[in-house]
Amino acid sequence: MQTFARHSDDHGVTWSDPIDLTEVARDMHDPNWRASVVGPGGAIQDRNGRLIAPVWKVVPYGVLAIYSDDHGQTWERGELMPGSEGGDENQLVELADGQILMDIRQTGGPNRHRVTSRDGGKTWSPPGPGEAVTPVACAIERYTLQSAGDDRNRILWTGPKGPDRTHLVVRMSCDEGQTFPVERPISAEHAAYSDLTILQDKTVGVLWERGVEQGYQFITFTRFGLKFLEPDP
Template sequence: MGSSTSSNNPQTTPMAPLNQIVFSQEPNGVTYRVPALIYLEEIGTFLAFAEKRSSPADSDAKYLVMRKGKMNGESVQWSPMHELQSVCLPGYRTMSPCPVYDKNNKTLFLFFICVDKTENEQKCSGINAAKLCYVTSQDNGKTWSNITNLTEKVIGQREKDWATFAVGPGHGVQLQSGRLIIPAYAYNICGCKCIGSCCQCKCTPSSCISGCTCYKCECTCCNPTPFAFCIYRDVGQEWKMGNQMPRSQSLECQMAEVLDHQGGKYLYCNARTKSDYRVEAESKNAGEDFEEKKSKLVDVKKSGCQGSVISFPRNDGNSGLLYSHPSSSTDRRQLGIYLNCSPRDPSKWQDPRVIYSGPSGYSDLAYIDGTESFGCLFECGEKDYHEKIVFVKLPINDVMGRTAAETRNV
């Protein structure tokens, strides 16, 4: 696709003709955040998930909501919103939707976490309050099973070493082998008793006040170390946990299987950080271990931002990667779509095409099988990125400004 250039130089392209508001902030302050998107090829339908909150704040999350988008030619027709109020544990908030579809058993899994404390409260106290849960659907999201709480079975004793954890957010992936992959991340604690006590604030191990300044402290006790990993299940087996990402601090992540024409394959991971650049890594054993690579993809300074990644097939038998993320390095603005047709080389990411130039935040991508196009569900707004969640359907070649043949054969 020509020479590779810096990912700090976005190129703006007009919004695609098909862009639809799927969730919108209500006059009473009710806000929808953290989108997740999955495409069910067998019925030609997107499922869009989000958190319903009484305000934009994480602490005001309530439960998950869902809408179905039926493909009708080149258009998508969205059903009314369905509130998944039963998808929760009593007394807990439901957050971080992460759907994945098992094609072998025609079963839709919806993973999420249930929490009753904020992330900062957990990080300050060093006591995890998150539960790893999922529900399933055998009818493409019409009805859902009872909740399965996997925390004890999958996380087990390691929960005592974590301040908190979460899945995704955004979609999981099924590998060619049939293995299901759920991206996740956690915060390690050091295990000592000084959590909160060395900070210049009024927090205690059991509470964390609003406006906490703990994380200005350099002590690792007050700054639990985050790491990405995955939860996986092979056909007919139990859910298990892979090993943590080495070295770099990695947060919210997504994963994609990358194939080459010679039959090789590996699992790619793209993770949020608190540094200037993303973490990219690959796993040669389907998510059990990861090896990091030096990335040129920028993250939003200081806090970072969630991003999404998918793979797509090319005519030469290799996979390409698409990645969505705010392309501004200073704040959450200018949602960009990035392309890498040589995924093993992190230097081959092309400059992003910006599909929304204003405030924009979390996003999720879904490839539309057999169409050379994809959907993107993302947060955006005029003044704040949490004003609405918009769906855009785009041909891969249009986003990159190239013909279909050029995109496939780079």
């Protein structure tokens, strides 16, 4: 399996020639490192301009990040998360203090993994427990930031509450990803993978897999604002 990067200068209408990142995303000298996968979801750009993309390897499973300091022209591979076997589909968000938080699907337990990096994705802390959720790819995104003029720091997370891949919810953290006490239902139907984005008007966009009999029949876009998360008392 190969890894490529492309960029678009016209909002996705056309795309550049691919850059082959296979030898960056994967340790070609490790015979047990069979492939690297980027996503689902997307990369982030931190406050220093670094592009950071979440990567997971197979088999055995493990998670890491690749990063670029020249707007995607060249990339480097960070270290594997310590004790990362059993983790795969991972997502990133920058915290208010500049750390990078990685939220990781764990295939062998009821909770997701959560780790942080203080060096822009080069190295990672040991894993701690994240949200309790059906094993599936989930999304995490910065919503508001005090240093950018917002009233408080907020991070959003979406995923199926269950049982199994059903009942998609959005959860909100106001303590930089330590806890996600606010939960709002998006759908009671079958739901699988999801992704988050913040639109120019500060509404939240969720792109997610939905179905009546199983969670892969439709791709649905849902949009909501802060009042959905924090309704008037």
